[in-house]
Amino acid sequence: MTAASGSPLLEVRSLSVRYGKVEAVHNVSLRADEGSIVTVIGPNGAGKTTLLGAVMGLLPAQGEVSYRGESLFGLSVEDRVARGLVLVPEKRELFASMSVADNLALGAFARRREGEAATKRALDEVYHRFPRLLERRAQLAGTLSGGERQMLALGRALMGRPKLLMLDEPSLGLAPLVVREIFSIVVALREAGVSILLVEQNARAALQVSDDGYVLETGELVLSGRSSDLAANPKVAATYLGQGAAG
Amino acid sequence: MDFSIAALLAQDGITNGAVYALLALSLVLVFAVTRVIWVPSGEFVAFSTLTLAGLQLGKASGIAGLLVAMAVVAGLLEVLSAFRQREWKRLPLRLAAWTGAPLAIAGVLKWAAPLAPPFVVQILLTLVAVTALGPLSYRIVYQPIAEASVLVLLIVSVALHFAMLGLGLWYFGAEGSRTPPFTSATFDWGGVLVSGQSLLVVATSVALIFVLALFFNRTLYGRALRATAVNRVGARLAGISPAFAGMLTFTLAALVCAFCGVLIGPITTVYYDSGFLVSLKGFVGAIIGGLSSYPLAAAGSLLVGLLESFSSFWASAFKEVIVFTLIIPVLLWRSLTSQHHDDDE
Structure with a gap:
């Protein structure tokens, strides 16, 4: 192919x-x-x-999915996220009643054991890539415009440091x-x-x-x-x- | 009725209302995160009082027996799920958490009870032991059916309530217990007598609510629970597992109920089946908040407490009737003012 x-x-x-x-x-x-x-x-x-x-x-699906040479069979969504496989869904699935900053912080939930410094670095990178999110960090996610929501969804995904997005x-x-x-x-x-x-x-x-x-x-x-x-x-x-x- | 009686009734109502508020908060929390209507919350309250009363007499066999039984069942479930998924690597750690830890808590209680430790230590032991029942009951009962509909979860909750009643009778016996008051001090505030006991109950409730609010707003785990409540799929995609959120939620809720049990111990005589009525009043408070708003649920619980104490003065035979009838106008008002949401989970 x-x-x-x-x-x-x-x-x-x-x-x-x-x-x-x-x-x-x-x-x-x-x-x-x-x-x-x-x-x-x-x-x-x-x-x-x-x-x-x-x-x-x-x-649930039939067939085989392997990621970095390892079968994903039997792994939960959360396990896959922890391995660096992150999805930004069509509906964005943001936490509407929580602030932009909270949404981003939760994107790093799977990486919480890597320490505050790593989270801070990832957050700085996201804010650098999406300056708009920095401006709106205290705003509730549900009040953002469509484009900003997509940026927040991308930013939240990037906080998990994906290998495959x-x-x-x-x-x-x-x-x-x-x-x-x-x-x-x-x-x-x-x-x-x-x-x-x-x-x-x-x-x-x-x-x-x-x-x-x-x-x-x-x-x-x-x-x-x-x-x-x-x-x-x-x-x-x-x-x-x-x-x-x-x- | 003169002013002094009204003040006394109000004081009573606020004291009880503070306890109902704690219960209402735990009900709202459990429902928001796991969609479970937590009918057996009252049993946790009753078991907490009974455990503390038992420790007063130098006995801990009731709660220890319950912990051992649940630890064994949880351990068997872990082995079964490891067998199903052919994943043995994590089993030792899980067994340590689900069986080892509760057994250790039961052991400490059995060992400490005859030594007659100070009252504060007894309270701490009670809180730890009853809190441990929370995640255990989630692991055994709710986690295997976490994806079920709200109705199925409710039916299972009712079943668990009856099961826990039976277990309560078996492990704690049929006798009622009361714990000694924390303090016998009274204060005279401009002709109104305020008992130190009431003040302590209200202060503890307020402090606990404050700590919970801090937890939910300031910590990553607290925010993770809020996120799960707001958007379950989004939370999973961020790596927050529903099982983890459920376990943490039930730990917190059980801790709050354990506090309730300790607080009501000196106010009323508690039997193995007393919890249900108490939790039902917390539930009325939670319903006033639409099972979703924490401040409204707390305010509603205060209203329930006040209504209860004033109706016990005017129509004590109808006390419970009046309190539970409150739910009808509240539901009517809610159904008229709020839009209807389908159960689209």
């Missing part, structure tokens, strides 16, 4: 997830290499969120300017050594920033390859980049 550049950080083999009788994800295999951005694109209801939920351990529709419902900011942060994060698994409906932006891509339709992988190749693929262009005949 895709050309292997680094060592695989995450490897998913024939993963299937069922909700009762309905199979939302069927026999999906993908890999994310260390230091890369991998994107999964596809229409609404293709099973992208379900796929991330299964990798994170939020949903999974982002579910980070651009959903955001103004174009904010979307551009979020994607530039994603690229900056990769440069800081965080590998990223990015699930997006905004295929154009996702394929631009990523190294490898997968196309998911009704629970099955239909295409995969280098992102640049996918973007040039006429079928992908027609369906997801909206340039069909013109392209």
Whole structure:
């Protein structure tokens, strides 16, 4: 399938997830290499969120998920977080009635044994990356704007010092300017050594920033390859980049 | 009724209300974090008084027996879950925590009881022993069904309440007990006699509430519990395990109930089954706060305490009726003023 550049950080083999009788994800295999951005694109209801939920351990699934060469079978969500696998969910799942600072502090909960100094360093980094959060640190998370919420969700995830950051529709419902900011942060994060698994409906932006891509339709992988190749693929262009005949 | 009687009744009501407030806070806490309506909270109160009364007589066999029984069951559950998950590495540590620690506490109680330690030490031993029952009951009863619906959790709570009543009768016997007052001092404040005992109860409650507030606002663990209450999925994604949050919650709630038991010991004679009525009054207070607001729950509990003491003056035969009837207008008012939330967990 895709050309292997680094060592695989995450490897998913024939993963299937069922909700009762309905199979939302069927026999999906993908890999994310260390230091890369991998994107999964596809229409609404293709099973992208379900796929991330299964990798994170939020949903029971069949198949194999290995992370840093170790099977994740039987590990709870919290155990996975402690190993550096962190998800920013589509709904953000912030602690709405708590302050921005509290939300960020709790992002480091899994790392609480590493001491105050490590938490402080992580917090400084997050505030440096998102100066807006520093301005709003005393504000309740529920009162933030959509873009700020996404920044807080990203910031909270970064407080856990992830090795693999999974982002579910980070651009959903955001103004174009904010979307551009979020994607530039994603690229900056990769440069800081965080590998990223990015699930997006905004295929154009996702394929631009990523190294490898997968196309998911009704629970099955239909295409995969280098992102640049996918973007040039006429079928992908027609369906997801909206340039069909013109392209 | 003249002013002095009213002052006396108010003092009584505030004293009881302070104890109900503590209970209401623990009920709100348990419900917010684990969605459990903690029906057996009263048993923790009663067992606390009975343990302290037992220690006064140099006996600790009741609470020690209960601890040993629960420690054994919790240990078996740990072995079973290790067997299911084929994960033996963590078992020794877990057995040490779930079986070793409660056995050690039971051992210390059995050893210390005949030595007739000072009253303060007896109170400390009581608090430690009864607090240990909290996480144990969570581990044995609630943790295996933590993802169940609120209704299932409520039904299990009722079952646990009856089970604990039986265990209470078995381990503590049917006799009622009363503990000696902490102080016999009285103060004359402009013609109103205030007992030191009442002051001590109110002061302890206020101090405990203050400490809890500090814990929830200033410490990482306190914030982790709030986070779990606000957004369970978000908390898991931040690495806060629901089992850990549940255990910590039940430890805190049991500690608060243990305090309640120590505080009401000198006020009223406590039997193995006295706790339920006390916790029900705390529950009325918690309901006034919608099972979600701590300050409203505390205020509601004070109202319950005052209503109880004044109705015992005017219509003592209907005392409980009046207190529990309060819940009807409160529920009516709440259902009219608050939007309805579905149980969407």
